[in-house]
Amino acid sequence: MGVWARLAGRFGSRGRRLRKVARKRFGWRELRPGQLEAMEQVLGGRDVLLVMPTGGGKSAVYQVPALLLDGPTIVVSPLIALQRDQVASLLKAGAGGAVAVNSTSPVAAGLDQVTAGRAEFVFLSPEQLAKPEVVAQLATAKPSLIAVDEAHCVSSWGHDFRPDYLRLGKAIELLGHPPVVALTATAAPNVREEIVRSLGLRRPKEIVRGFDRPNIHLAVRRFAKDGDKRRALIEHAATREGLGLVYVASRREAEEYAGAIAERGRRAEPYHAGMRSAERTRVHELFSAGAVDTVVATSAFGMGIDRHDVRYVLHAGPPESPDAYYQEIGRAGRDGGAASAVLFYRPEDLGLRRFLTGGRVDSGLLLRVATLVREHGGTVPAGELRALLDIGASRLTALVNLLERVNALTVTASGDLRYVPGGPSPERAAAEAVRLDETRHRVDESRIDMMRGYAETTGCRRRFLLGYFGEPYQGGCGHCDACRDERRIEPGAGPFPVHAKVQHVRWGRGVVLSREHDRIVVLFESVGYKTLALAAVDGVLTMI
Structure with missing residues (x-):
């Protein structure tokens, strides 16, 4: 009899035990539709794919059952700020030890807490879980549950595809494939299929709650001139009550809009990836404490925002897809109160979005990578290949991911590269990878067309x-x-x-x-x- 079956027999009704933990540890007197169903499946040892609107309480789905299982829970989370918030909230609730293992914290010390049994939860980025030494140490702790947040990032069809998520399926198997719960707020049917396939979920229970957020009023304001649009947005943000977010396309716009709104007497702060880590942390903490009225940000700000009283979300131009737009406006009105989402739109803005979708893959470089690995005849350390090609780690990762998807290369448990026996020739592999990349770009451009459709x-x-x-x-x-x-x-x-x-x-x-x-x-x-x-x-x- 498995551990989950023994637990069920020992303690009786799963639902009753889950509600008790939710009430005693977290103070939640009621669970939302979809939450309890997902928790019961997890506690029963089944993989789950949960699609729930932003602010619907996805984190609870792994936090509550984790306290009824033996062994730590691994949470894959893409943003350090989100990890920090989750750790703080778990410690505040007294829900067992929680640690974050990322580039800003001592990795060895965090992992030691897990293996010593002093942490019920360990939060990692997908990049950390791709490291063989991290997976090996976590495996000794015998994890009882793996939660993959923002699971749509694993899908090449998704609007926020992150190549490091493709490694998670292999890591899950190396960790013994305990129950896995994949969480996302935005996933079309084809994206859900790819999440299941890429993570290697076994007979998952798919739970999809409605995407509608009826308390958010939707509006588009159309302009012919950029100056008119800019003045209208600043006026809108400067005269609204409550906490608000303004999304922009560039770092320069974040600085300029924040400055202009601040000149109107509002407490406004910019947030973008070009800021120093300490400064980003400062803005995030101000926002979390309600000590700022408006944050003007690029898409770098958002996932894991722990404020339920955001009253408005404004966009200074269309994002790259309805997926991104839905996710960003979903940060408004999580408390169920009235909220608004306004897109300030010029048709010309879509040209910038097409430019920002990026360039095409270098077919010659793809061919060189495939040829070098095949001719080596064994495994090739990624570091040696980067040095030989004189390219950065992120660029090599993107090339390797494409070649993996056409069954030409595989990545070993130690992170080395190996050519797949019987795989396609380097020439054919490179050509297929280019076609895959072109399809990806066509899909990206079609999403931009759908944003035009929404605006017009x-x-x-x-x-x-x-x-x-x-x-x-x-x-x-x-x-x-x-x-x-x-x-x-x-x-x-x-x-x-x-x-x-x-x-x-x-x-x-x-x-x-x-x-x-x-x-x-x-x-x-x-x-x-x-x-x-x-x-x-x-x-x-x-x-x-």
């Missing part, structure tokens, strides 16, 4: 946004600037219902995500998101 739609903005995630929404929401009394739309009515699988003569396989009057949005495997007029798809699009 004349229909309900909430319906547009939820439809992007494949969640049908009938009629208008009555809580956005574009909403009006619209006729109800039955998502399953007519040809090509929502979630139908389709085949396009040019773009191949896809799935219908949403339907609005005379149009459908389809996510294609090869080109990403496309909006199609129903009058123009006869003979071009078929059900499969």
Whole structure:
């Protein structure tokens, strides 16, 4: 009998024990829809993929059952600030020891606390869990649970793809594959499939709670001139009550907007990746303490924000995708109170977003990496390959990830590189990797097109946004600037219902995500998101 079955027999109802821990350790008298179901699955030893809106209480899903399991819980978290907040909240709640293992803390000391049994929770970045020595030491502690936060980062289809997340599946196996709970606030159906595949989840229970945040009013303000847009945003931020966030595209904009809002008498601070670590920490702490009115930030600020009373989120331009937009506006109104999300939009802003999606992969460098590893005939230390090619670690990682995905290279437990026996030739591997990279860029550009659609739609903005995630929404929401009394739309009515699988003569396989009057949005495997007029798809699009 397994440990989870013994626990169930010893203590009775899982739900009763989970509620008791939630109440006594954390002071939570009620658990939200989806939380208890996920906790019970975890406590029963099953892998779980949980998709829950921002502010829905995803952290509780691993924190509560962890205190009923023998052995530490490993939490993979991408941001150091988020790790610090989670450790502090767990220590404050008296929920057992908690440590963070990252580049700003002594790694050996943190791991020693875990192996000595003095820490119930250990928070690591995916980069740390990719290190063989870290995995080996954690394995000796026999972890009972692994939580992967921001799990959409593992998906190349996701809007926030992070290559280091691709190593997590291997690390999970080396740790003995205890129950795994993958957590995300934003994941379309194809992203969920890739999360399951990449992490190696076994028969996971997939729990998806609605994406809708009805307390957030959605609006777009359109401008022809950048100066007019800038003045309007500053006026909006300077005259609003409560705590707010302003998202911008560049470090320069963060500094300039924060300065202009501060001149209007608001306590405003910039936040971006170019600031010193101590300065970023200072701003984060001011925000957490409510000692600042407005933070003007790039996308570097956000994941793990522990404030429930953000009243507004403004965007000085469209982000790179509806995924990113949904995640960022979801930081407003977590307390259930009225909140607003306003996009300040110029069509020309989309050109900057296309530029920021980045350049294409160097096909010649891909070929050199594949050739050198194959000709070596064994394992090649990554450091030696970096020195030979005179490139940085992040660039080599990106190249290796592409070659891994076309089954040309593999990364050993020690971090060395090896050519896959019987794998494709270096020439073929490089060509396939380039095609993979091109597909990725087409998908990225299609997401930008969908942001244009959101900004320029004349229909309900909430319906547009939820439809992007494949969640049908009938009629208008009555809580956005574009909403009006619209006729109800039955998502399953007519040809090509929502979630139908389709085949396009040019773009191949896809799935219908949403339907609005005379149009459908389809996510294609090869080109990403496309909006199609129903009058123009006869003979071009078929059900499969």
